[in-house]
Amino acid sequence: MSVLASVPLTAEPPVPEVAPTEKLLLAVVGLGLLLLLPVAFDADAERARWCFFGALGLLSAGTLGWSWWKYGRGPAGVHHHNLWLRASTARGAVAWLTGIVLTGFYVILYWFSADNGQGNFGPLNQLVHALDPASQLLRHRPSDQWFLYGTFYTLAILVMGARALWKYRHSPYQRLRTVSVMFFQLGFAFLLPGLLLAFQRPEFYFSYFWPLKYDYLFPGTVSYLLRDGGPALGVFLVFWTAVISFVGVPVLTYFFGKRWYCSWVCGCGGLAETAGDPYRHLSDKSRAAWRWEVRLIYPILGFIVLLTALLWLGAAGMLPGWFTTPQQSGLPLVGGLSPVDGLSKVYGFAIGAMFSGVIGVGFYPLMGTRVWCRFGCPMAAYLGLLQKHFSRFRITTNGAQCISCGNCSNVCEMGIDVQQYAQRGEPIIRASCVGCGMCSTACPRGVLNLENGPREGRYQGSQLISADSLRMLS
Amino acid sequence: MHLVIIGNGITGVTCALTVRRLQPAARITLVSAESAHHFSRPALMYVYLGHLRYQDIKPYEDWFWQENRLELVQAAATGLDAARQTVQLSTGAVLAYDKLLLATGSVGRRGTWPGHDLAGVQTFVTLPDLEQMTRDTHGIRQAVVVGGGLIGVELAEMLAAKGVAVTMLVRDDRYWGSVLPPEEAALIQRQLDDHHITVRYRTELQALLPDAHGRVRAVQTTAGEELPAQWVGLAVGVVPNLALARAGGLETDQGILVDELLQTSQPHVYAAGDCAQQRAPGPGEVAVEQLWYTGRHQGETVGHTLAGQPRPYRRGLWFNSAKFFDLEYQTYGRVPARPDAREHSFCWQHPNGRHLLRLNFRRDSLAVTGLNVLGLRHRHDTWHQWLQAGTPAPQVLANLGAANFDPEFFRQHEADIVRQFNAQFPEHAVPRPRRRGLFRV
Ligand SMILES: Cc1cc2nc3c(=O)[nH]c(=O)nc-3n(C[C@H](O)[C@H](O)[C@H](O)COP(=O)(O)OP(=O)(O)OC[C@H]3O[C@@H](n4cnc5c(N)ncnc54)[C@H](O)[C@@H]3O)c2cc1C
Ligand code: SF4
Ligand code: SF4
Numbered sequence: 001m002s003v004l005a006s007v008p009l010t011a012e013p014p015v016p017e018v019a020p021t022e023k024l025l026l027a028v029v030g031l032g033l034l035l036l037l038p039v040a041f042d043a044d045a046e047r048a049r050w051c052f053f054g055a056l057g058l059l060s061a062g063t064l065g066w067s068w069w070k071y072g073r074g075p076a077g078v079h080h081h082n083l084w085l086r087a088s089t090a091r092g093a094v095a096w097l098t099g100i101v102l103t104g105f106y107v108i109l110y111w112f113s114a115d116n117g118q119g120n121f122g123p124l125n126q127l128v129h130a131l132d133p134a135s136q137l138l139r140h141r142p143s144d145q146w147f148l149y150g151t152f153y154t155l156a157i158l159v160m161g162a163r164a165l166w167k168y169r170h171s172p173y174q175r176l177r178t179v180s181v182m183f184f185q186l187g188f189a190f191l192l193p194g195l196l197l198a199f200q201r202p203e204f205y206f207s208y209f210w211p212l213k214y215d216y217l218f219p220g221t222v223s224y225l226l227r228d229g230g231p232a233l234g235v236f237l238v239f240w241t242a243v244i245s246f247v248g249v250p251v252l253t254y255f256f257g258k259r260w261y262c263s264w265v266c267g268c269g270g271l272a273e274t275a276g277d278p279y280r281h282l283s284d285k286s287r288a289a290w291r292w293e294v295r296l297i298y299p300i301l302g303f304i305v306l307l308t309a310l311l312w313l314g315a316a317g318m319l320p321g322w323f324t325t326p327q328q329s330g331l332p333l334v335g336g337l338s339p340v341d342g343l344s345k346v347y348g349f350a351i352g353a354m355f356s357g358v359i360g361v362g363f364y365p366l367m368g369t370r371v372w373c374r375f376g377c378p379m380a381a382y383l384g385l386l387q388k389h390f391s392r393f394r395i396t397t398n399g400a401q402c403i404s405c406g407n408c409s410n411v412c413e414m415g416i417d418v419q420q421y422a423q424r425g426e427p428i429i430r431a432s433c434v435g436c437g438m439c440s441t442a443c444p445r446g447v448l449n450l451e452n453g454p455r456e457g458r459y460q461g462s463q464l465i466s467a468d469s470l471r472m473l474s
Numbered sequence: 475m476h477l478v479i480i481g482n483g484i485t486g487v488t489c490a491l492t493v494r495r496l497q498p499a500a501r502i503t504l505v506s507a508e509s510a511h512h513f514s515r516p517a518l519m520y521v522y523l524g525h526l527r528y529q530d531i532k533p534y535e536d537w538f539w540q541e542n543r544l545e546l547v548q549a550a551a552t553g554l555d556a557a558r559q560t561v562q563l564s565t566g567a568v569l570a571y572d573k574l575l576l577a578t579g580s581v582g583r584r585g586t587w588p589g590h591d592l593a594g595v596q597t598f599v600t601l602p603d604l605e606q607m608t609r610d611t612h613g614i615r616q617a618v619v620v621g622g623g624l625i626g627v628e629l630a631e632m633l634a635a636k637g638v639a640v641t642m643l644v645r646d647d648r649y650w651g652s653v654l655p656p657e658e659a660a661l662i663q664r665q666l667d668d669h670h671i672t673v674r675y676r677t678e679l680q681a682l683l684p685d686a687h688g689r690v691r692a693v694q695t696t697a698g699e700e701l702p703a704q705w706v707g708l709a710v711g712v713v714p715n716l717a718l719a720r721a722g723g724l725e726t727d728q729g730i731l732v733d734e735l736l737q738t739s740q741p742h743v744y745a746a747g748d749c750a751q752q753r754a755p756g757p758g759e760v761a762v763e764q765l766w767y768t769g770r771h772q773g774e775t776v777g778h779t780l781a782g783q784p785r786p787y788r789r790g791l792w793f794n795s796a797k798f799f800d801l802e803y804q805t806y807g808r809v810p811a812r813p814d815a816r817e818h819s820f821c822w823q824h825p826n827g828r829h830l831l832r833l834n835f836r837r838d839s840l841a842v843t844g845l846n847v848l849g850l851r852h853r854h855d856t857w858h859q860w861l862q863a864g865t866p867a868p869q870v871l872a873n874l875g876a877a878n879f880d881p882e883f884f885r886q887h888e889a890d891i892v893r894q895f896n897a898q899f900p901e902h903a904v905p906r907p908r909r910r911g912l913f914r915v
Contacts, residue, residue, distance in 0.1 A: 008509050008601045011608040016637035075668045077800030081635045082524035109737050170576055170800070172883040287535060398879055399854020401795050401804070403535040403766050404484070405517035423533060424841040428483045440881050446804055446851035449879050466492075467773060 005138030013083045025069055028062030039126050052130035060159050067163035072310035076170035076466075078442050080281075080411075086366075089278050095365035103362030110353045113145040121145050138194040147194075148218045153271065154190045158182055160274035173437045177263060181270030189267045202228045204237050207265050211246045211304045212379035214347065219315035222332025238369065250386055256452055258383035259435020268373060271361065272413060273436060276369030280438065283415035290415070293375055293432065298317070300351060300383035307347055351376060370413040374432055384431030392452045393435065397421060400465040402442050402447045408439035424449050425465035428456065475500045476571050477780055478561060480551045480718060481577035482506035483515065485747025485769035485895065487533075489575055490544050494775025500781070502543070502571065507550035508601050511536060514767055518604050519628045523635055539656055554722025556740035573780050576719060576730060576738070576745040577773065580712035580764055585748055589682030594690040595706045598625055607632075607707075614638055614704035618693045620679045624651050627662075627798050628670045629707040641672040641701055643679055643693075653811055655844075657821050657830060658803075661848050663825050665799040675698070682706060692825045712764055714749040729762045734786040736776040744780065746772035752787075757810070758790045767793070774810035791861050792844075793854060807844030809834050817843060819866070820867070820898060824849075835867035840902065842870050849885070849892035851879035868902045871895055875908040886910060 018026075024054035035055035042048040069121050071079070088094040113124040119129040121144065128148045135143035161182040188207035202225055210217040226234040252260045262269045272280075283289075314324045324338045333349060334342030360372030373380050387393060395418075402425075407419035416431045417437045421428045428439075428448070439447040477493055479486040482504045490502050517531035539546050547569075553562035554574075561569045582597025584590050594610050597603055611617070615638065619629045622644030630640045646652065648659035649666070666673055678696040685691035691700045714729035725731045725739035729751030732738055735748045747769035752761045771790070778785040795804045808834060813819055821832040829849035835842045841864035845857060856877040860870050870877075874888045888907040896903040 008513075009521070009528050009605050009608070013524060013608040014612045014636050015524070016635075044524070075665075075800055079635075080523070080525040084527050084530075085524035136737060171881065172885070173881045176883055287537070396879075398851070399793070399858065400767060400770075401514040401793070401854055403795075404514040406514065406521060406526055406530045407517075407520060410530050412902055418534060437881060444802070445795045446802050449851070449881060452884075464854055464858060465770075 012085060015082050021069055022066065025062055025066035028058050029066065032056070032058030032060075032062055032064075036127070037195065039130060042126060045126070045129060048126045049130045049133075052127065058154065063159045064162055067160075067166050071163065071166040071169075078168075078170075078444075080442070083278075083281060089281075090408070091282065091366055095279075098365040099363055103358055106358040108363050109145060109149055110357060115144060118373065124148060135194075137190070138198065140198040150190055150193075154185050156275040157185045157267075157270050160277065161270075163167065164274050164277050168441060171437075171441050174207040177437065178274065180264045181273055183264075185267050185270045188265075193457050196390050200236070201230070201233055204229075205267075206240065207267060209241060209379065210247070210308070211301065211382060212266070212268075212377060213247075214308070214352070214378070217245065218311050218344070220311075223298045249383065250390065251443065253383055253386040253393075254391050255393075257391050257433070257435050257450075258380070258387045259393070259433075259437075259450070261383060262380060262434035263436040265459055266379075268356065268360070268377070269370075269434060272364075272369035272373065275365050276413070278312065278368050280363045280413040281368070281410045282366065283370060283374070283413050285409050285412070285417045290417075293415070296375045296380045297377070297384075300376055301378040303347060303351075304378045307340075307343050311344065314338075314340050349376075368413055368415070370415075370434070373434065374414050380432070380434075387433070388429060388431040392455055392458070393422075393429075394453065394458050395433065395439070396449045396450060396451050397425050397427060397462060398445075398447045399462045400425060401445045402465075403445055405444065407442045407444060409450060411442045413438070418448065425462035427459060427461065475571045476570065477502045477573045477575070478571035479504045479575045479577060480506070480561065481575075481579055481747070481749075482509065482512045482546070483577060483579050483747065483769060484766055485579070485773040486513075486577035487512045488770045488773030489577065489746065489780065491542075492774050492782045494542055494544065496778065496781035497784065500732050501545070503545040503547060504539075505547045505549060505551055505563065505569070507564070508549065510546060511539070511547045513601070515599070518601070519632050521618055522608060522632045526541050533734075535598070537846065552721070553717050554581070554718055554724075554743075556722055556743055558559045559742060562743050567592050572742065574743045574778060574781065576724075576743065576747075576749060576768070577747045578715040578718055578749045580748040581715045582708065583707055583711045583713050585679070585710060587681055588683060589690065590708070592682050592684050592690040593688055597710065597712075598629055599712055607705075611615040611638065611705050613635065616641070616703050617703070617707065618643060618701055619709055620648060621672070622651070623648075623709060623711070623828060624676075624796055626707070626709035627666075630666070630711055631799055633705075633707075634669050634671060638705075639670075639672075641674060641703070642666075643677050643695060644673055644675050645678050645740040649673070651811065655811055655813075655819070655821070655832065656833070656848055657808070657823065658848060660797045661764070661801060661823075661827060661830055665801050665889040672768060677777075683830050708902070712748070712750065713760060716749070719745065719749070735779050735784055736772060736787055737779075746776045756789055760806065791858060793857075801849055802851065803846070803848050804850075804852055804854075805844070805846050806852065806854065807834070807842065807861045809846045811842035818867075818899070820895055822887075822894050824887065824890075829887060831887075833867060833870070835870075836864075839864065840866035840868065842867050851881075853877045853879045867895075868904045871904045872907055875910045878910050 032055045035051050039048045040053045084090045098279060108123050113122040115121055124145055128143050128145055130145040131148055131151060135147050161178050164178045184207045189205050193203045193205050215221045222238050225237045229237050265271060313319045323340050326336055326338050329335055332343055338344060355376040356372045361373055402422040404423045406419050412418050414434055416430050416433060418428055435450055437450050440450055477500055479490055486504055491503055492502055493502055511532050513535055514531045521528055540751040551561045559571050571754040582599040584597060593665050596606055617633050617638050617640050619626050619640060619642045626642060630642055631638045648656060649662045680694040680696050682690050683692045690706050692700050693706055694700050697736040716726050719726050719730045728740055730745040730749050731753050732745050732750045733753055736744050738745050748764045755761045772787060775785050775787045792807045792808055816837055817834045818837055819834050823830045831850060834844040842860055869890050886909055892904050892907045
């Protein structure tokens with residue numbers, strides 16, 4: 001006991017060897033990834049197409065096989081073994097490489113793969129055209145870079161969703177929730193928008209709403225939907241957006257918390273919960289991170305509300321002319337645009353593309369999965385305010401059973417230090433909680449439960465433990 | 475007032491936080507040898523498993539201590555002069571105190587078996603133990619864990635997750651036989667089987683055998699069997715850490731003897747948590763209780779006393795929880811391992827062998843006395859009320875849904891439980907129980 005350990009741990013626990021079967025399955029995944037390269041560079045379109053489907057097949061089969069091998073065979077339960085010990089999930093070299101590849105893909109997708117007017121999509125050209133038959137089938141038109149992205153995205157949610165189903169199969173809550181995000185991605189965010197195009201209607205994502213899909217309530221989009229959607233459908237689409245944004249969201253959030261959207265329906269959340277599951281623990285739980293969250297997310301919500309209001313006022317001719325007249329400011333990005341359109345462009349670039357795509361997904365392996373949802377998403381900010389102040393949702397702490405082990409905070413992708421509440425016996429009522437339920441699933445003492453109850457006494461802690469009243473966030 | 479606390483475990487820290495709350499002006503110093511900051515001892519296993527890192531098992535971020543003016547000293551207290559009210563530290567410094575709390579915790583029991591000090595043989599209680607285990611279990615194939623209690627099963631889980639073949643030696647004829655009734659033990663046995671842990675019941679350790687380098691090579695059991703093992707974990711219990719108390723001349727027995735104010739034999743010196751022994755425990759209570767919850771409760775109680783609001787320690791209703799591989803366990807009230815003639819013991823099990831509920835209640839008044847659940851979560855506050863009030867079992871069963879703490883969409887077993895209860899106790903038959911809904915807590 002006289003040992004003075006100022007650096008408490010200097011050795012790493014052993015990591016079991018990767019079994020040959022696992023190596024083989026991972027090799028199949030790797031092969032699938034490699035096969036995407038010749039697709040990008042092969043001049044022969046037919047061969048590229050076959051390579052492409054071969055690659056997708058190998059990727060999917062390899063990932064499914066590996067998930068089953070790793071999680072599907074043994075006893076069901078929370079098995080986060082070696083999560084913080086493997087390079088791939090503990091910000092090691094593999095994670096950095098994955099992050100760089102993902103980020104690179106987003107940069108190319110957003111800024112270097114637009115159609116050049118002759119059906120050439122830059123570096124992604126072959127990949128895009130490999131999907132032409134599928135696109136023709138679903139949408140009755142050739143593929144483009146967004147169809148490629150949507151296909152990858154949906155496939156990632158489906159395949160990694162299967163992994164999540166195996167991994168968390170002991171929890172009906174996690175099973176249902178995973179099936180739900182898979183369903184909404186495939187049906188509402190992939191097939192339905194495609195079908196609308198096939199019927200010569202505007203492409204419309206039924207599972208995204210303003211202010212996340214910020215332009216759905218911009219005057220430009222509304223008039224386009226009304227025009228191209230035709231009298232019945234167009235009105236319905238606009239109605240759908242407005243009703244969900246202003247009525248559906250508050251009502252559902254009142255009853256269930258923001259989780260009904262963020263971890264059951266939303267595609268961004270869907271990707272985080274499935275493809276991102278191996279990285280959920282990487283979110284920063286520090287108080288400093290919480291401060292950044294508050295500093296960023298509410299101003300972004302304010303920005304988009306203001307912008308939407310300005311656009312409508314402009315459209316109604318209620319703004320001074322300067323706002324809506326193109327200006328030769330000489331600034332990059334917004335040169336030649338009116339101030340209001342410029343703001344809209346800035347938002348689209350900085351928040352819509354940079355934050356939600358490049359940082360939001362590209363940095364999964366380094367910063368965790370919900371960077372966008374936590375620091376950037378205006379929808380999350382809106383839902384969060386409702387959840388905190390006008391909702392029956394809370395996470396209840398079970399009496400005095402907490403042993404302060406930290407498993408709940410670790411798995412919280414939103415970076416909430418759940419344990420701070422649990423060890424004080426207090427319910428967790430946080431604007432950012434997306435209700436993924438993972439803290440409850442992972443707690444080894446059965447301390448946490450997501451519940452919808454009366455609003456009276458919602459903040460009431462357990463009587464069986466006296467909360468130390470010391471501050472967390474000043 | 476200068477309060478010095480020896481030990482930054484849950485007991486010492488809870489006391490410090492309580493005093494800080496009650497006496498914002500007090501000077502509080504926490505002295506501890508093991509780590510610079512408080513960490514969760516029950517979470518050590520998760521660091522080895524790789525679920526968490528060391529920094530993740532610290533319940534408070536590092537800024538917390540300074541902001542709340544809790545002075546931290548990382549040193550061993552080597553001497554105690556109760557007359558002069560000072561503590562000597564291993565750094566050579568001497569700390570003067572107005573009040574002193576010993577929250578020195580426990581040390582692992584090592585036993586006196588031949589070979590107990592071989593390399594590769596250890597207990598699992600402290601950070602240095604964790605460090606040693608991380609070093610000594612690289613590349614091993616077989617391990618033996620001695621002891622069939624909570625730490626024993628944790629060690630088995632840790633090793634199995636690293637692909638090590640584990641054999642447990644258990645003195646009783648079933649797992650945790652001193653605490654669990656046979657049905658509960660059988661469910662845990664299923665977990666051990668599912669995770670390929672070999673258990674030798676009614677078997678004890680005889681000797682530990684060395685290889686040529688002084689490392690453990692195998693163990694010899696009392697059954698005469700020799701089991702190869704490159705690492706051996708001794709999980710045969712912990713004993714109060716009395717070194718400092720003895721150096722200071724405090725009265726000790728198994729633990730540091732304390733009265734109901736948790737005061738030791740010396741004025742201004744208190745002891746709480748794992749290291750303390752009640753001079754007069756209440757009926758049915760034990761004098762030394764090595765539990766996280768007890769440490770927290772005693773730390774808070776003694777904090778009131780130290781802050782000038784004397785509060786006698788009352789054990790209160792028993793509760794505990796644990797997890798055996800994938801099976802969660804919660805208990806409220808008392809459920810003895812062997813039946814009590816004055817009580818009925820109703821035990822429901824799901825046919826899949828992953829859920830169990832045992833309800834004990836008085837034969838005369840039907841008042842509930844204890845609950846064990848495995849693979850089900852139950853609400854602590856609700857059970858606290860039921861047990862406190864001595865609620866009759868039929869009434870509890872009729873409202874069982876109110877205590878259900880399983881997540882949403884989990885199968886609700888209340889109807890099945892009540893059906894079985896009614897079949898077994900037709901004279902106390904219960905109407906259909908209340909269900910939990912999505913809109914109700
Ligand atoms: C592996 C393991 C798992 C456990 N799991 C559970 C569980 O799931 N549930 C549960 O209820 N309980 C559990 N326990 C028991 C629980 O951890 C203890 O009851 C609790 O930690 C006791 O807290 P404490 O503050 O009294 O002592 P400790 O946590 O032991 O802290 C005492 C501290 O004092 C320091 N110290 C001692 N002497 C000196 C000195 N002379 N000078 C300076 N410092 C000194 C020690 O280094 C130590 O850091 C577990 C214990 C172990 C070992
Ligand atoms: S607090 Fe729990 S339910 Fe909420 S986001 Fe974090 S892990 Fe998910
Ligand atoms: S709530 Fe559960 S997971 Fe979180 S610290 Fe407490 S015991 Fe651990």
